[in-house]
Amino acid sequence: MFSIVNPFNTTFLSEHQYFTGVQVIKILQNSDHTAHTWGAKTIAERLNFIKTLIFSLTKSQHLMAKTCTLEMGKPIKQSVAEVEKCKLLCEYYLKNAEEFLKDRHIAADGSESFVTHEPLGVILGVMPWNFPYWQVFRFAIPAIIAGNTVVVKHASNVAGSAILLEELFKDAGFPEGVYTNLLIAGDQVKEVIDNPIIKAVSLTGSEKAGTSVASAAAAQVKKSVLELGGSNALIICADADLETAVPIAITARFQNTGQSCIAAKRFLVHSSIFDVFMEKFIKGVAELKSGDPMDEATYIGPLARVDLAEEVEKQVNDSVAMGAKIAIGGKRNNAFYEPTVLTNVTADMPVFAEEVFGPAVPVVPFDTLEEAVKLSNATGFGLGVSVFTTDVDAIKSKISLFQEGAVFINAMVKSDPALPFGGIKRSGFGRELAENGIKEFVNVKTVFIA
Structure with missing residues (x-):
């Protein structure tokens, strides 16, 4: 039995019991049974359910957003935007899935x-x-559109949101077993992966969790797709338009209170405009409103748990002990951590060398683009990088130098249904979204007729 507590005010929200091994097996068997009939449907038939799902999303949007905000502290306007984005994804695949999955004729003997x-x-x-x-x-x-069924082990601290997701698919009329919430603890995951019913696994989470899941899947010769976070650089070149770049930089670091895999976590600013950037950036950060995440005016909420705020606090304090300077912020109150900007940072400090999963960012000057690229690549992660410049052609010619899954020019790194999403190095492997994502969990079967 475990409880969920609101990170904003520590009030009790709900209590849940993990599924037993017997319950898990029954769920897997049910999902496997459904997979045969679901996979036999045409893509058009499956897409009809997705159309209904969009209506269910619209109907449940307020409840879903409120539950998310209460459980993990996301500011309510951002929670609503998250649900809206789910609808956009459904609409994208409604338009493109049949083309992506159609048979491909190939000229051969x-x-x-x-x-x-x-x-x-x-x-x-x-x-x-x-x-x-x-x-x-x-x-x-x-x-699901490709014909698979899914069972989802969600994070325990958003168990209420996980339950709502399963109810959403039921409300949309999906056959029982197409989507199932698997309420299990982390130490139960390996046993599920070992079950022959499971054919593949997708994980988004920490490097430690990804290593564990990928090892278990590999031991059973099962495919896995991993998205394990990142430490994205945001590079401000000497010719960047700061009026455009600074607001985007603030969003790129501080949306969802900095708790995003693709957040810009290391700022690299050309030395010739460093002071001007810092003045504008700190002014913008100081204007961010912290407080009750249910208040629509709030932009910075609590971190999802107190221990997560403590970890950010430690990374900042350890960096300060090594010589970093706090330009703004630096204080913690329970699960709240102030939006924090650090200067005088070196590459060996925790705020630069590690992924900081919260509202703190180091700002480091550079003199040449080659130096910026070297600093950007000086991480074990490789999810994405943002570069701001008015000379787009110059950066386009150097895209291959960045060891990343994505390069965004004059924009923050984001996930878009139309673009493949994923990383390299310790950020994982495989791709979600776009045509690549819908083909990750299919058997690409070759047919040859003499």
């Missing part, structure tokens, strides 16, 4: 050759708390 895309069966999703709806949707919707 023989009278006919083509490739089909067939579902694998039951796919396990292991999902995080920071975007409790969007992260699930970007995994589950493409997999």
